[in-house]
Amino acid sequence: MIEPKLEVPAELRDLAEKTIDQAEKAFGMFFEAATKSMSTVPGAGTEVSKQALAFTEQNMKSAFEHARKLVHATDLQEAMRIQSDFLRSQFTSAGDHMRQMSGSFMQSGKGKS
Numbered sequence: 001m002i003e004p005k006l007e008v009p010a011e012l013r014d015l016a017e018k019t020i021d022q023a024e025k026a027f028g029m030f031f032e033a034a035t036k037s038m039s040t041v042p043g044a045g046t047e048v049s050k051q052a053l054a055f056t057e058q059n060m061k062s063a064f065e066h067a068r069k070l071v072h073a074t075d076l077q078e079a080m081r082i083q084s085d086f087l088r089s090q091f092t093s094a095g096d097h098m099r100q101m102s103g104s105f106m107q108s109g110k111g112k113s
Contacts, residue, residue, distance in 0.1 A: 006073060012052065015071070020068055020071070024060075027057075027060050035050070048101070048105065051101065052098065055101075059090070059093065066082065070082055
């Protein structure tokens with residue numbers, strides 16, 4: 001069976017890329033502001049909050065990279081492979097983040113004793 005090609009005009013792909021770039025820039029400015037404001041708030045949970053923000057930023061960067069790859073998919077099979085790879089990496093990343101956050105909670109709990 002022949003896989004049909006995704007016939008997306010170059011102008012539409014360019015527009016999608018520009019939109020992704022603009023959204024990524026806006027999120028970058030948000031994360032920069034959030035990181036700066038978080039450093040001005042002292043407290044026991046600040047380090048855990050910074051870590052959670054860093055994980056969120058990493059996830060957003062992965063999502064933008066994923067979107068860029070999808071924009072250039074030439075057929076449905078490639079799009080499904082890209083999606084599958086992305087989901088796999090996100091599950092792995094989520095597990096890593098949970099382990100790191102659990103370790104941070106354990107460390108902060110030990111400091112209170």
